Amino acid sequence: xxxxxxxxxxxxxxxxxxxxxxxxxxxxxxxxxxxxxxxxxxxxxxxxxxxxxxxxxxxxxxxxxxxxxxxxxxxxxxxxxxxxxxxxxxxxxxxxxxxxxxxxxxxxxxxxxxxxxxxxxxxxxxxxxxxxxxxxxxxxxxxxxxxxxxxxxxxxxxxxxxxxxxxxxxxxxxxxxxxxxxxxxxxxxxxxxxxxxxxxxxxxxxxxxxxxxxxxxxxxxxxxxxxxxxxxxxxxxxxxxxxxxxxxxxxxxxxxxxxxxxxxxxxxxxxxxxxxxxxxxxxxxxxxxxxxxxxxxxxxxxxxxxxxxxxxxxxxxxxxxxxxxxxxxxxxxxxxxxxxxxxxxxxxxxxx
Numbered sequence: 001x002x003x004x005x006x007x008x009x010x011x012x013x014x015x016x017x018x019x020x021x022x023x024x025x026x027x028x029x030x031x032x033x034x035x036x037x038x039x040x041x042x043x044x045x046x047x048x049x050x051x052x053x054x055x056x057x058x059x060x061x062x063x064x065x066x067x068x069x070x071x072x073x074x075x076x077x078x079x080x081x082x083x084x085x086x087x088x089x090x091x092x093x094x095x096x097x098x099x100x101x102x103x104x105x106x107x108x109x110x111x112x113x114x115x116x117x118x119x120x121x122x123x124x125x126x127x128x129x130x131x132x133x134x135x136x137x138x139x140x141x142x143x144x145x146x147x148x149x150x151x152x153x154x155x156x157x158x159x160x161x162x163x164x165x166x167x168x169x170x171x172x173x174x175x176x177x178x179x180x181x182x183x184x185x186x187x188x189x190x191x192x193x194x195x196x197x198x199x200x201x202x203x204x205x206x207x208x209x210x211x212x213x214x215x216x217x218x219x220x221x222x223x224x225x226x227x228x229x230x231x232x233x234x235x236x237x238x239x240x241x242x243x244x245x246x247x248x249x250x251x252x253x254x255x256x257x258x259x260x261x262x263x264x265x266x267x268x269x270x271x272x273x274x275x276x277x278x279x280x281x282x283x284x285x286x287x288x289x290x291x292x293x294x295x296x297x298x299x300x301x302x303x304x305x306x307x308x309x310x311x312x313x314x315x316x317x318x319x320x321x322x323x324x325x326x327x328x329x330x331x332x333x334x335x336x337x338x339x340x341x342x343x344x345x346x347x348x349x350x351x352x
Contacts (some may be wrong), residue, residue, distance in 0.1 A: 001166045009109035012037035014099050016091065016115055017047030018054050022221065023177060023198045023305035024129050028114035028276075029060045030199050031127070032067070041108060042068045044093050044102065047079065048195055048225070056281050059201035072098045076306035089155060092132055093162030096120060098329065117172070119164025126174045127196070129229045130181055133159060133166070134188045145171040150158050177303035197307055207289050207312025215246045217291040217315060219284075220298070221258040222251060222277065227297030229265050232341060234295065239272065243350045246272040248283060248291060251306070288311045295342075301325055318346060343346045 013035065015028045035041050043049065045149035049069065051062040071077070076094055080087060092115075099120045101112070111124035116132045118124060133155075170191035176182040184201040216235055220226040228249060235247050249266070251258060259277070266273040274285060288294075294310035294317035301307075304325035310317050312326060321335040329335060333349070336342035 002228045004040060004075075008038070008040045009262040010107070010114065011035050011041045011110040012102070012116075013041060013112045014045060014111070014118060014120075016042045016088075016095065017045040018049050018327065019047050019052075020221075020254070021057060022052075023061045023303050024115050025054060026058045026201070026305060027129075027177070029054050029058045029062060030201075031112060031114050032062055033060045033111075035112070036062075036066045040068070042108070044070045044095070044099055046072055046091050052088070058199075061202075070098075070102065080301070087145065087158075089132060090158040090161070092116070093099075093158040093160075096162035096164055117169045117174070119162070119172075120170030121156060121164075121168070123172055125175065126169070127175045127177070128185050129177050129179060129194065131188050132183050133169075133200050134184050151310065178327050180324045180327065181302050190277070198303055198308070200305065200312050202285060202309055202312045204285055204289060204313065206312075207322050209292065209314075210292055212292040213246070215248050216292075216293040216295045217250065217288050217310055218295050218297070219288065219310060220251045220296070221254040222262065223241045223254045224258050225298050226251075227299075228262050230295050231297045232262075232269075234339050234346070235272075237339075238350070240345050241343070241347050242244055243347065244272075245293070245301040246274070247295075248274050248276065248287060250276045250279065250287060285313065291315050293317070293346075295346075296320065296325055304328060316349075318342060 005293050013032060018025045020026050032041065037125045051064065054060060055062055072094055079164035080091065086129055103120055103122060111120060111122065112320060113126040117126045120185050162168050166189055170189045174185060174191060174193040175196045177198055178192045182195055184304055185193045190230050218228055232247065232289050234296060235245060238245055263275065264277055292315065294307065294315035296304060296307050296317065296319040299320040299322045304323065307317050307325040318334050318336060319329060321337050326335050333345060336345055
């Protein structure tokens with residue numbers, strides 16, 4: 001008898017684990033949702049996968065039973081847990097190595113990396129949020145432990161451990177989350193990349209302007225590169241110019257020390273700053289929908305799904321001119337080159 005399941009083609013999806021509440025996980029979730037309809041999907045990850053928060057955040061309906069799960073060896077993950085550093089490039093290299101070994105044993109009709117470039121020895125589709133190997137890294141990636149000589153050795157080791165080559169990466173089908181990211185990929189690898197913007201899974205219609213408040217939403221992870229303190233200072237200056245705007249800081253907890261810094265910066269201003277972290281998706285959308293404005297602080301943002309979500313809900317957003325959000329907003333009047341420029345553009349809009 002004919003078995004439709006046995007006749008289905010096989011797909012391998014490679015991702016660190018769908019464990020960050022941003023655009024990368026959104027892309028991975030929707031790739032999985034599409035592929036499961038026509039493929040028997042194997043999901044190779046570094047970390048265990050919990051679809052509960054993924055579905056709640058990104059509107060998917062993924063189930064554990066939809067996929068075959070493989071992970072890197074437990075010994076690798078245990079060793080990583082003993083080191084109090086992210087080591088993202090090293091983990092990516094090891095994940096690539098595991099994928100290469102898997103492909104020596106098994107055949108797949110389709111191979112997709114949902115988090116950046118990869119060379120697994122055969123042609124694949126790679127969705128690049130920001131090239132792993134691009135150097136020098138943006139300022140947002142720099143941490144206190146990134147000593148240049150040591151960093152060079154680490155990068156060389158991590159890349160070699162993965163077993164791939166730039167030529168192998170350049171030979172893949174490359175999708176990027178913005179033209180801004182695409183330029184960096186093409187500069188580093190000398191290969192073309194096609195822009196495919198991440199999905200923005202919000203179905204709600206924007207509220208009428210008159211039903212909103214003069215509040216700026218600042219949405220994102222509590223992490224230093226998001227520059228939330230800079231947004232507080234920009235709006236403090238706007239208020240000093242006579243505009244009674246307020247600020248809603250919302251998103252996900254990530255770096256406790258940075259969260260404490262933002263709480264301390266906001267504490268003197270309870271009359272106009274509200275902080276709301278780790279709320280349900282429904283509550284988050286409801287709060288954002290009642291804001292007239294959005295503001296984003298990360299220069300060099302790869303895409304900026306937070307900006308896309310605020311814009312989808314009808315917020316008039318201001319963002320740095322350098323990065324993917326410029327493509328979302330598409331209006332120089334909403335893009336700022338410096339904090340002072342942001343103040344002038346916001347005040348100019350409020351006054352006119």
